[in-house]
Amino acid sequence: xxxxxxxxxxxxxxxxxxxxxxxxxxxxxxxxxxxxxxxxxxxxxxxxxxxxxxxxxxxxxxxxxxxxxxxxxxxxxxxxxxxxxxxxxxxxxxxxxxxxxxxxxxxxxxxxxxxxxxxxxxxxxxxxxxxxxxxxxxxxxxxxxxxxxxxxxxxxxxxxxxxxxxxxxxxxxxxxxxxxxxxxxxxxxxxxxxxxxxxxxxxxxxxxxxxxxxxxxxxxxxxxxxxxxxxxxxxxxxxxxxxxxxxxxxxxxxxxxxxxxxxxxxxxxxxxxxxxxxxxxxxxxxxxxxxxxxxxxxxxxxxxxxxxxxxxxxxxxxxxxxxxxxxxxxxxxxxxxxxxxxxxxxxxxxxxxxxxxxxxxxxxxxxxxxxxxxxxxxxxxxxxxxxxxxxxxxxxxxxxxxxxxxxxxxxxxxxxxx
Numbered sequence: 001x002x003x004x005x006x007x008x009x010x011x012x013x014x015x016x017x018x019x020x021x022x023x024x025x026x027x028x029x030x031x032x033x034x035x036x037x038x039x040x041x042x043x044x045x046x047x048x049x050x051x052x053x054x055x056x057x058x059x060x061x062x063x064x065x066x067x068x069x070x071x072x073x074x075x076x077x078x079x080x081x082x083x084x085x086x087x088x089x090x091x092x093x094x095x096x097x098x099x100x101x102x103x104x105x106x107x108x109x110x111x112x113x114x115x116x117x118x119x120x121x122x123x124x125x126x127x128x129x130x131x132x133x134x135x136x137x138x139x140x141x142x143x144x145x146x147x148x149x150x151x152x153x154x155x156x157x158x159x160x161x162x163x164x165x166x167x168x169x170x171x172x173x174x175x176x177x178x179x180x181x182x183x184x185x186x187x188x189x190x191x192x193x194x195x196x197x198x199x200x201x202x203x204x205x206x207x208x209x210x211x212x213x214x215x216x217x218x219x220x221x222x223x224x225x226x227x228x229x230x231x232x233x234x235x236x237x238x239x240x241x242x243x244x245x246x247x248x249x250x251x252x253x254x255x256x257x258x259x260x261x262x263x264x265x266x267x268x269x270x271x272x273x274x275x276x277x278x279x280x281x282x283x284x285x286x287x288x289x290x291x292x293x294x295x296x297x298x299x300x301x302x303x304x305x306x307x308x309x310x311x312x313x314x315x316x317x318x319x320x321x322x323x324x325x326x327x328x329x330x331x332x333x334x335x336x337x338x339x340x341x342x343x344x345x346x347x348x349x350x351x352x353x354x355x356x357x358x359x360x361x362x363x364x365x366x367x368x369x370x371x372x373x374x375x376x377x378x379x380x381x382x383x384x385x386x387x388x389x390x391x392x393x394x395x396x397x398x399x400x401x402x403x404x405x406x407x408x409x410x411x412x413x414x415x416x417x418x
Contacts, residue, residue, distance in 0.1 A: 006284050009148040014139040020193040022132065022152060023159045025085065028186035029121075030163025032092055034268050035176050038168075038261050039099065040114055041250040043106055047380065050247050051372015056115040057122035068127045069219055069354025077135040077350065078199050084128035085191055091121045092184035099176040130353035137341060137349060139197065147283060149337040153330060154279030160272035168265020219351025222344075229343060231402030232295065232336045233356060235394065239299045239332070242390035246271075247371040251380050257315045270319045271326030278330035291335050292408035296395050298331035303391030310384035 009015050040049050072080050098105055098113040105113060140148045170179040223229055246268065253264035305325035312318045344352045374383035399406050 006147065009140050009144045009151055012140055014197045015136075015148060015151075017193045017197045018132075018136060018139050019151065019155045021081075021190045021197075022155045024186045024193070025128075025190040026156050026159025027163040027166065028092070028183040028190065029088075030160050030268070031167035031170070031179060031183045031186075032095060032121075034164040034167040034261075034265055035171050035179050036095060036114055036117070037247075037250050038171065038264060039102075039176060040111055041254065043102075043111060047248065047251055047375040048372045049111060050250060051376075053114060053118050054247055054372070056118040057125075059122065060119050061122035061126040064123060064126045065130075065354045066220070066351070069130050069351035071127065072130045072134050072350030072353065073219075073348065074350075076199055077131045077138065078194065078197055081128055081131035081135060082191060082194055084124045084126075084131060085187060085194065088121060088124035088128065089184055089187045089191075091117045091124070092180045092187060094120070096177050096180035096184070099180060126354075130350050130356075133340075133353035133356070134349040135197070142342075145341040146338045149341055150279055150283035150334050153334050153337060154276050154283060157272040157275035157279055157326070157330060161269045161276060164268030164272075165265045168262045168268075171261050171265075219348055220355060222348055223352060223355045226343070227402055227404045228408055229339060229352070231398055231405035232339050234402075235295070235299055235398045235405075236332060236336060238394040239302060239391045242387040242394070248375055248380055248384065251375065252318070256313070256380070257318060259315055263315065267319065267322060270322035271329065274323035274326030274328075275330035275333075276326075278327040279334060282331070282334050288410045290407070291410045292406045295332055295335045296399050296406065298328045298335075300392060300395040301325075301328040302332070303388045303395065306388035306391065307385050310381045310388065 010019070037050060037053065040053060041047075068080075094113065094117045098117070136148055136152055137145065167179055167183075170182060223233070249264055249267050253259050253261075253267055257263060257267075259267075302325050305321050305328065309318055309321045309325070312321060340352060340356060341349075371383060371387065374386060377383075378386065
């Protein structure tokens, strides 16, 4: 790949609006998540309840993911994103109402309102995620996809640093209800920034005018016939599904490390601190060499970090290990995002992004359910160790069965078409 200006993408006005949208939206979602998780665990002291929060978000997300990709490819990606983000505003408002009236709501219906809020959030993100993924390619020229992916990733990670830490701090200073309202204000800012991006949706190609089911099948076939894309998605699917400990952080913060909601916010932010540092490093250098081996090595290291985290009894060590896990995950995310952007035709980006969402996005929530269920059955520490070991086995299997991905060189990351 040829050397490109590190800051070229950031000089484009629409991409800057895109970055602002992604930053404040991520902050809002992360603030909401950390407060909701803490409240659910504080109310129930049930690890499985935390897992069910993830499942409640994943099921509607999975149910509409492929259809959302069809919609994103057929209609204006900006407008689809605006509608989806507007729906997500209702999550903050609902949780603020529930939190304000928790004394009367919880005895009557338990934590069902938290599950409802998670479901609405999953439905909204099912449309928002592919819309924003596909919209990125409309804000920058093709030669900047790699750099734009790195900046987009670092923006998301920055929001994931500030969001949980700010959520934990505001929970302590002003309480959960006001924190949810602050999250809602950030979502309004995201809506404003996104609305300023010029609408450049390209005219529909003949393939995009097909019936929905045929259109969806075409997108799925494209992914499953491409060993590099399928291998990259499968690798992250199982790594996220088994290797994440985020869903159990309230348990570690409360029962093992004894650091309270403020410490939970710091632990939630730790992976993103490492990720944004790595993303900024990668934004200043082009992908080079055997990126397939780099991808596999990063995910393998992530699995090792999860095992060490599970065994740690020190808050400082836990923070450092989560920091390192985020840095390694950032390498994986940027390589995978670049692969998807440059090897997917523009007319299919929405559908491929939806398949990616089914593989990766929902696996975060399903992984949360798996973590909660495993912790309920095996215990908190053994379940995280088990997940880390499964991640290591996934890397080995991917290396064996996806040789094109394993041997992929950075020079292969060429734009397929526009």
